[in-house]
Amino acid sequence: MMMLLSRFQAPFSFSSCFSRTVIFLVFVVLYCHYDSEAALVLPDNETITAVFVFGDSIVDPGNNNNLPTIAKGNFLPYGRDFKDGPTGRFSNGKVPSDIIAEEFGVKDLVPAYLDPKVQLKDLLTGVSFASGAAGYDPLTAKTANVISMSGQLELFKECIKKIEAAVGEERTATIVSKAIYIVCTGSNDVSNTYFSTPFRRPHYDIDAYSDLVAGYASQFLQDLYGLGARRIGLLGLPPIGCVPSQRTIGGGKNRECYEAENELASAYNAKLSGVINNLKTVFTLPGTKLIFLDIYYPLLSLIKNPGKYGFEVATVGCCGTGLIEASVFCNPTSIPLSCKDASKYVFWDGYHPSEKAYKILTPAIINMHLKEFF
Template identity: 85%
Template sequence: EEFGVKGLVPAYLDPKTQLQDLLTGVSFASGAAGYDPLTAKTANVIPMSGQLELFKECIKKIKGAVGEERAATIISKAIYIVCTGSNDISNTYFSTPFRRPHYDINGYAEFNARYANQFLQDLYGLGARRIGLYGLPPIGCVPSQRTIGGGKNRDCYEAENQLAIAYNTKLSGVIDSLKAVYTAPNTKLIFFDIYYPLLSIIQNPAKY
């Protein structure tokens, strides 16, 4: 908050959200969604494409309130955080029979990286210039997944972690490829690899 960032970013769809919230940052996230459209469909939540549509709606409201020029400045100088994908692994790939017969781990990671790439291009096309893409955590070490796939000792579900690693490799590559295309001085595209820092905390809690 000392840097001017709100402690809590309100949901765009919250009825209590005001114009000032739109001007200073809102969240379009829908819990249980993912890059894979099937993930949101099976959970009956708003898919990534739908979240983009909400962002377009938000842009129109901002333009109506402050004008085209100031709206363009607000949109281009805002920081955009994209953080999704864990549900693709735990709720779609390993928990339903729809994807595994058609994709191995690397294939499924590549499949979703294409959706991530398109999402980021669409976001850029709407005026976003400062985008942070979060990689996946060691999802197989989440308590629920250890119970499901960790055996009697409830170890980390290694198959899920291997898919998370593959995912992160592909997502990092997406950012690298987009950096080569979007080279304007005010453009910042960053990949945050959270997998190994979190794994270290899980495996060595006493250090922290």
């Protein structure tokens, strides 16, 4: 999600798209899972062999650590509430990929594929290829000097070969086909590439660029299918305009949600959802489960009603001043200004939710779509 300083230009009406019914349903789902540590109950005779993850900083557990990029989180105060300390996760603790693997009963943590400590046993049950600041648009990763989505697929191919060499083709095919795949990216395309560089905006309006990126997303999913993936969950974009840094940048003197960004995020989500529907109806992908996972409204519920979920602060992050810091700007010098208890905050830094927020959101969203994976 590594959204570097950006500004969007588009009108937005919050009330027109966030109905009382949606709010009620989200509250019910989140309350049912709040503070629950129990793993999900899978349908009869269904098994999950592994969890493989692709995307950006929301699900990057440290693949960027040794890359020449500023999109890193392998230093304090990141990881301050994590048993292993700073690992490269853009969080004070766990990230959604860890919680998803735990919920599905696979394992407690999903390590970075490029972690030098990764062993065969880790590969057999899933790793993350995600790279902070990546996006569907190839220019997004290139500009940030991180691993592109196509590059992440190449790493997955390499991973499959390693597994085949160890356990044989037949068992590898079973591991790959029975695994859960999570794809979480897109925010950097709209914040970093479209609005913050001169490479796309002069040639594409918002609708045309959304179509362009949706095409890349569609191709990525088809390529992932070609490598054996069958259970794929695609996360949408969050309400970008309501994250602390974007309130600071475009929310005016009162730091309200930057509504133009939320408008764009909603439009982008509609295109990604359309990609899923198109692949289901137009393309022949036998045995594939493609699920669009909407994070926009559940996260917005936490932001608009923090007290209902045990939070005290939703407009600033815990790290530093909480107004803008993220990645290299959330660093050891930020520690004196950082909050003492991140569990009281919806956001850990200027862009990324806290571990507690992830632990509320992730099980709820997965449970809403559980049957669709099988």
